[in-house]
Amino acid sequence: MIGSWYLAAKALHIIFIVSWFAGLFYIPRLFIYQVEAMQLPENERGAVIRQLKLMARRLWFIITWPAMIITLLTAIVMVVIAPGYLSLPWMHVKLGFVFLLLLYHISLHVIFRKQQRDKYPMTSGQLRFYNELATVLLFAIVFTVVFKNTMSWIFGAGGIIALGIVLSIAIMLYRRARKRTRKRKDS
Numbered sequence: 001m002i003g004s005w006y007l008a009a010k011a012l013h014i015i016f017i018v019s020w021f022a023g024l025f026y027i028p029r030l031f032i033y034q035v036e037a038m039q040l041p042e043n044e045r046g047a048v049i050r051q052l053k054l055m056a057r058r059l060w061f062i063i064t065w066p067a068m069i070i071t072l073l074t075a076i077v078m079v080v081i082a083p084g085y086l087s088l089p090w091m092h093v094k095l096g097f098v099f100l101l102l103l104y105h106i107s108l109h110v111i112f113r114k115q116q117r118d119k120y121p122m123t124s125g126q127l128r129f130y131n132e133l134a135t136v137l138l139f140a141i142v143f144t145v146v147f148k149n150t151m152s153w154i155f156g157a158g159g160i161i162a163l164g165i166v167l168s169i170a171i172m173l174y175r176r177a178r179k180r181t182r183k184r185k186d187s
Contacts (some may be wrong), residue, residue: 023064
């Protein structure tokens with residue numbers, strides 16, 4: 001039987017996962033805005049970029065990093081209380097996705113540090129695509145946990161690939177719509 005300590009750790013785990021993903025979803029948007037701010041007239045650019053850098057620092061170090069750390073700590077507490085979960089195949093799949101999520105988090109930190117030094121390794125379009133990796137990983141992790149052993153992994157993998165394709169198409173359509181809007185404004 002699972003005790004109240006486990007349930008408390010699980011509740012905190014879920015709360016901080018939500019906070020972590022909020023940061024993972026929003027920080028790339030700030031990166032995109034910062035890249036796009038480079039196109040502003042010079043007299044506006046500096047103030048906008050300073051504000052975006054400040055917003056990114058606060059989001060990254062006050063919300064996203066602490067939420068990730070607490071998510072991992074509560075996961076460790078749950079494993080210590082109920083180590084049997086580590087023997088289940090679905091947990092191995094979930095932990096694989098979590099490992100990819102941690103790599104994604106670290107890669108965002110690399111981009112964050114570069115942009116804080118006014119280096120822009122990716123275009124706004126590339127960042128839009130990159131931003132969707134968190135969505136794909138969220139779907140993969142949640143579906144793995146919810147369906148556990150009842151899910152056909154072929155169906156699950158196909159669904160994740162389909163999600164990636166749908167997100168890619170949506171990004172391309174959005175990019176085309178923005179280009180058309182810009183052309184109308186310029187004419």
